[in-house]
Amino acid sequence: MTDTDGTGVGAGAPQGAVEPARLHQLFEGRRLTPTQRRIAHCLVRQTAAAPFLSSVELAQLAGVSQPSVTRFAVALGFDGYPALRRHLRDVAPAGPTVDARPANPYQQAVRAEIHHLLQLASLLADAGPVERAGRLLAASRPLPVLGLRASAAQARGFAYFAAKVHPDVRLLDEGGSRLADRIDMAKNAGASALMCFALPRHPAELLAALDHARATGLTVVTIADGTFAPVAAHSDLLLPAAVGTDLVFDTVSAPMLLGQVLLEAMCDALPDAQARLEEFDTRAAARGLFVD
Template identity: 55%
Template structure:
């Protein structure tokens, strides 16, 4: 049954419906759209839109496809349950990322651009905000001026102007599905201003790719109601490692200074 949903970009509501059907694989084909809606806790029109998102003209056609697939419950007969399937998919994403990193040309190019930028803006809105903060926290230990932009609004373009005047030449943009329009607009404006934009996103054909100098794709997990960002997180840390490798002496000095300050201030228990 999972094959019916593979490759479809579903909203969180639609994923709830998919999850509901997978959990009831043995009886899903017998359920009406109203019954699916009640079980998933969504509206009946949402079930119809879900079927259309999968490429079917409506729920009856999807129901026929479910009947053709058949099969028992996802956790029957020793098969993986839905949660295990989601984690297995993440492991497959990481394996593909490992193979992709067989060539480090793009990562090294991105690292050279970012490590030379003073200041270094890091953009990550909505779903990408936690990743921007995570990257920025560690990057600030090896880069003298990291500016994390994880909230939108009219002042965002002002900050873009200010960073450029201060000398910024590159920007890291973390743009993940569902691709916030504001993120794409900021990246487009940054490119027009002369920034070299490095984008970490889910695909080489992501909407942000056309305005980025370097694209570092890393797939996101779509098996649960909300995306899993294991791949982009790994890519961000690989990029930070490459930045450290690109300028090792200042990086080592800053790390030693941080450790000395942390010990003096007793910042950590262990």
């Protein structure tokens, strides 16, 4: 699933690195332990070096023990870590390595975000999951949008734009004992799906809320920081987008863009989306809402 931007550089990863889509395929459908998810996350972040890391080096990068790396490889269906590394080398395209020019920490963070966006572009080569998610969200009346703590801003932005084309969007950005009540109210009002943003760190009450939503019959669509995120087992359709960890606080360019892509897919599934947008623009002009 390689996408090329016309410059001769693959959109999924630097040439010579493992395509992130191939790594995600290794993890899909696997019930990984928290330690194994940590190793998987490390491999995704180290796509250029992944085919050449020893088990000891990978363990040090991931902050786990060397036996944990071996158990991780076995959990993915390989005889051991050497077999996993051979597989990574087999699927890594030949070519020059990533630009190794010196960079200050701020530049490194920006470059990491660019890499995450390229990973997202590679994953979106298969548009099926996003298109399916768009149809599910468009059909849900009302549409609850859930995001707690660090994810609240993403949920709030998605709900703001979704409300311009969807007739009934309900933002759930606060936890507490009333969260389950609000999910129940949405379900009783006719909701069939719930949109969730789940970015690190993942609140325990978020997992409980997703379990409750699914128990009521809602289909949970989640944008998370990877297919191995803790919310994976609590979601019906998970859309991964990596977060940056090079700065004090995580950077979320890829999840933010994926949210906008999902909004586009939802608009495509709403036959009256364009009419609603034009109606809003007419009202906004009449009220003088904007200066431009």
